[in-house]
Amino acid sequence: MIRSLTNEKIKHVLKLKDKKYRQEYGEFVVEGTHLIEEAIAFGLCKFIFSLTENSPYPVETLQVSIEVMKKMSNLTTSPGMIAICSIQVSNALTDKILILDGVQDPGNLGTLIRSASAFGFRTILVQNSVDLYNPKVLRSTQGGIFKINYREIDIEKFMNEHQEIHFIGTDLASGIPFSNVHATPAKIALILGNEGSGVQTTILNKTAYNIKIEMQDMESINVGAAGSILMYAFSQMKGI
């Protein structure tokens, strides 16, 4: 059983709390059996640290002390297991894409990934947003993370290079009411913006059209809620 924080494997996990190292090594850390089982199912679980000697999983496992587990964990109550997983980067684009321009709150990103997975928006492209592999985001995704393609992009450059995609912006100021939208092309990219300032104007100016969700006497709703409403509606909408 490992009791020392100077163990190389443990030091490696601690480094992965930092986005820079996650990118350098192409790895991130998940906590708890639910996320670990999802990672194993997708072939992305590389190594497990466990409080118990025997693990039920077919992955190399190292037993660690409670103190070491507490140091590795980002949770108030540290879980019985932590795993190192591979970051999977794919250039594939699904028909339905979610683009995020500056989403900052980890809970909002997690909610959006979870809903995107549920409603078939399996490619998520981001610019200036909170890191997907941030522990708070991972917890909110509830395993949705393993079902998506995720990449950081330059949104305007991507729009220029993908004229075949129908880009749909969200704009509380001058979007068309969403209930006016009754059908959708197959290849769409829904663009959601920052919690305070929304989608940048230079991006809104390049879309096919921009929409707003009709509201009664409120200025806005939470971006995770708004994105979920729109993705569900598009997943149910008839084609053009």
Add this chain to the structure above:
Amino acid sequence: MIRSLTNEKIKHVLKLKDKKYRQEYGEFVVEGTHLIEEAIAFGLCKFIFSLTENSPYPVETLQVSIEVMKKMSNLTTSPGMIAICSIQVSNALTDKILILDGVQDPGNLGTLIRSASAFGFRTILVQNSVDLYNPKVLRSTQGGIFKINYREIDIEKFMNEHQEIHFIGTDLASGIPFSNVHATPAKIALILGNEGSGVQTTILNKTAYNIKIEMQDMESINVGAAGSILMYAFSQMKGI
């Protein structure tokens, strides 16, 4: 300028961090000018504490030191102003009602209140849920709190007493797909459940019908997202 935490007004605000005292005094605390302006607009702002001597608002104001403000605040960065507001309890029922059975996460309750305000579900009835006047909830509502009737109830008792309302449960296990619902009676109550366990079976057994949101290869989505999807759809749906 008040510099002492033994000042009676300051002690009162500190007490209001506790749900028991909020209920005893019928008061709660909001932070920051956005929520304070909303409270004033609804005639619910009773007293303001400010870092500056002059306040732009027509409400009795006491100047306090930065140290006192920090003690009163629940934010990492304390705001320039904090206010005591009246809890408004109304027995009125709007046509559209949101019922929450054990929602525990403050961010989820805040998101639901914000969406409920936006989509005309202006009565929110809760059982075993996180307190509305919890500072984290208040921040997530973004002012939506002042536009709703909110009460703690016994859900089954309420259902027995209001046969005129069409109760609609949410049930991932055996609800009907939501896309099968095309029209709605005027008086509805949408019931959402706990993040882990959903709506209690005894409640689901008493509804007009139970629905589920169609998902692809995910077990569930965030309850704030699910509630927002359903409330928006009902707000747009034609009547029966």
